[in-house]
Amino acid sequence: MTKHPSIQSMASAGCIVEFLQGNEPQLAWVEQATGDKLHLFTLNKRESKLAASRILPWIxxxxxGAHNREAILEKLREHSRLREELAAGIDPLEIWELAQGEVTVSSPAWFAGLSFENPDVDRVAAMGRALLAVKTHFKFQPPNFEVYPAEVVERRLAEQAAARERELVVTAGQTFFHELWTGWASGRRKDAAKLAAQLDPEAAAKLREMLKALLADQESPQWAPLWQQLRKGLPEHPQQPLILAQEWGLIPPHYNFLLDQAGYEPGDAWSAAFSAEIEALRARLExxxxEPDPxxxxxVDSPTTRDIDDAFxxxxxxxxxxxxxMALARPTAAWNFESPLGQAVSDRATSLYLPEQTSHMLPEALGCGLLSLNAGQPTPALLLDWELDAQAAPRSFEPRLGWVSVEANLTYESVERWLESGETTDEHGPTVAVAHQVAQALRAARIERGAVILDRPxxxxxxxxxxxxxxxxxxxQEEHPKAQMTVSELMILANASIAAWAKERDIPLLHRVQDVSIPHGYAGVWTSPVDMHRAxxxxxGATLEARPGRHASIAAEAYAPITSPLRRLSDLVNMAQVQHFLESGAPLYGREALTELLPRIAARLDAVGQVQRFRPRYWKLLFMQQNAREREFEAVVVEECGQLTALSLTELQMYVRVGREMLGGNAQPGQRFWVKLGKVxxxxxEFRVxxxxxxxEKPDVGDWFPLDGKE
Structure with a gap:
């Protein structure tokens, strides 16, 4: 292609040139060229010195001849208008469509040839300007333009749209969030609906989506960068997204964000998606x-318990x-861990029992209905049979599969009443009385072996x-110590016996392991705060492992939880292992396969367990906050820690440390105080005394062994 005579090879005096400033082409007149240095007079009437290498490749x-400044400006204005008009008539995306696939890199003049015949310098400059404006499709690599392939263009367009959206969201969100936050911090809440109505609808939707995502993960790679921009100017607060979401009305007061963090859907609505699979399971069980065992x-459970997984x-x-x-509910009778329902249940990992709501691991139609040991209902079960000697040591133990129809679902209250009164006229009274005798013997044997039992309701x-x-x-809290001890000791017997039985047969199970050495004198049942703190x-903490190991505080050489298969994933997996072995002579998962599953199981149990641990603490703290001004709280000194003293708030089972001087400088373990709370x-x-x-009145410190270890 022949170069048009208006296009110059190099910049010299009298040439019109362009250079980039702030990503925009600027028009200038070369007044003097000395080597690589140009002295320019620009369209905005400024003199400038510039390296020739910075000149755009259309000269x-x-x-x-000589021209005065007015003549120069007139020339610059004339060519500027012409180039703007020409550039406005160019569709750079059409140019990209024509060039894409034909060339990867070419000169501005070549691209100008796609729109103009024998283009002059103004048309080349117009094309260059048009291509510079679409950085998503062309990359300027002086003196040429690179043509991006389609996949790169698609990615860059998405990035550009995201950047525009982010800018829109940040601009709108910073002011909006600042208003909400200052209203919350001052106690004078703003009209969130009125403020939100002023937001761009797309920006508002993005802000809602972001806040809800941050409730689950404030370090989210997708949202954390945007959040950091939006929260500029706001003070630090660990629950800022939660507070803003509540002030906006996106979530109700006292929202349980721990469920979001654990990825756990509360209630039973989640199970509706598996209704067909639940019905198919019902048909398989039918x-x-x-024939139920005779x-x-x-x-024996609390009156509110609906998922009954053990009977004796x-x-x-x-x-x-x-x-x-003993009969243990056997939900594994027709269970498939790999089915969509099986995977959903494995992800839930455990039931949650919170003050505001109970959420079951299994669908309620199964865990509280079809598979629960409800009285009079035929249910698949794992049957455990022992013969115990007078000291409650097992002479024999045998697990087997079967069906049961439980005769009665008793409550702790009724059982406690029978045990306290010695009444045996009720048809079930003698059975629970004998069960309590066994439990007493079991507990005594465990304490003899070194069990540490903390009675902390x-x-x-x-x-x-x-x-x-x-x-x-x-x-x-109504206390039913005898009834609850009876059930707990029988459950410990079952879990320890299954672990020992499986160990003898090399059946891999999930075990709770607490392999620590407990000093002499710590075995026993401890009830006072000081004793329990010392113990x-x-x-x-016990860890979940795919190997048998000692559980020190229970005093068991191995302990494999299996008694709560309706409520906990580890027990469900162990039930499946035992069932499969009894049916076929081999476990469902070999040792290697179970070891591979363990990290996932342990992680889910821990994540959901965090909700069970910390959500009741939130309600305790709210109780303290609501009552801190009106009342004092009873506290017991449990330990001296240097310049601090550890206290147990006995009513709430909460611990706090205070400076020694607040307690008179020399408080003793067991000493009781009434404390006034400040910030909660x-x-x-957090809370502070x-x-x-x-x-x-001086306290009774409890029957603890001497502090110096002497008896």
Whole structure:
């Protein structure tokens, strides 16, 4: 292609040139060219010095002779208008369509040839300007333009749209969030609906989406960068997204963001998506129904329990000892861990029992209905049979598969009443009385082996009133120590026996392992805060492992949880392992396969378990906050920690540290105080003691062994 005479090869005096400033082409007149240095007079009447290498690759036209500044400006204006008009008539996307696939890199003049015949310098410059304006399709690599392929263009267009959207969201969101935050911080809430109405609808939707995502993960790679821009100017607060979402009305007051973090859907609505699979499972169970075992099994639970997964029958043996029979719900009878329902249940990992709501691991139609050991309902079960001697040591143990129809679902209250009164006129009274004898013997044997038992009942919380004016109340917790001990000891017996049985047969199970050495003197049942605190310091948390190992505080050489298969994933998996072995002689998962599954199971149990651990603490803190001005809280000194003293708030089972001087400088473990609370913040999980006064009556420190270790 012949170069048009108006196009110059190099810049010299009298040439019109262009250069980039602020990503925009600027028109100028070359007044003097000395080597690589150009002295320019620009369209905006400024003199400038510039390296020739910065000149855009369309130089010209060149005008001979001398010209005054007015003449120069007139020439510049003329060519500027012409180039703007020409550029406005060019469709750079059409140029890209023509060039894409033909060339990857070419000169501005070549591209100008696609729109103009023998283009002059103004038309080349117009084409260059048009291509510079679409950085998504062309890349300027002086002196040429690179043509981006279609996949790169698509990506860059998406990035450009995201950047525009981000700018729109940031501009709108910063002011909006600042208004919401200042209203919350000052206690004078703003009209969020009125403020939100001023937002661009797309920006508002993005802000909503972001806040809800941040409730689950404030470090989200997708949202964290945008959030950091939006929160500029706001003070630091660990629950800022939660507060803003509540102020906006996106979530209700006291929203449980821990569920979002755990990825756990509360309630039972989630199970609706699996209704067809639930019905198919119901049909399979109906087809495989067997004759119920004739034993008259009894279950004992709280009156609100709907997912009943254990029942027992205990009878004395002639000559001493007992025959113990137990039925455990067997949801694995027709279970498929790989099905959509099986995977959803595995992801839920455990049931949650919170003051505001109970959420079951299994669909309620199964866990509270079809598979629960409800009285009079034929249910698949794992049947466990023991013969125990007079010290409750097992003479024999045998697990087997079957069906049961539990005779009665008893409550802790009724069982406690029978045990306290010694009443045996009720038809179930003698059975629970014998079961309690067995439990006493089992506990005594465990303590003899070194078990550490902490009797620390959690307070019962009740939530009263609408969410916007909710009050937390502490209810008097009815204690049923004999009934609860009876059930817990039988469950420990079952889990320890299954672990020992599986170990003998090399059946891999999930075990709770707490392999620590407990010093002499710590075995026993401890009830006082001081005793329990001392004992806890000698222990470590049990870990979930795919190998048998000692559980020190339970005093079991191996402990494989299996008694709560309706409520906990580890028990469900262990039930499947035992069932498959009894059916076929081999477990469902080999040791290697179970070891591979373990990290996922442990991670889900831990993630959902965080909700169970921390959500009740939130309600306790809210109770403290609501009552801090009106009342004092009873506290017991449990430990001296240098310049700090650890206190247990006995009513709430909460611990806090205060300076020694607040307690008079020399408080002793067991000493009781009434404390006044200052700052209490449920959202940041903290509270502080403002003052303390000693109780007049000296405390009973409990039957603890001497501090120096001497007996």
């Amino acid at each position: 010209g036209p060149r005008f001979e 087809a495989m129904r067997g 034993a008259r099994f009894l279950s 029958r205990v009878e004395p043996l002639p000559g001493g000892g007992w025959k113990v029979r 959690e307070p019962k919380l009740a939530l009263c009133g609408p969410p916007e004016a909710l009050r937390v109340e502490l209810c008097r 806890v310091k000698q222990l470590s 913040d449920p959202l940041t999980n 403002m003052s303390a006064r000693e109780e007049e």
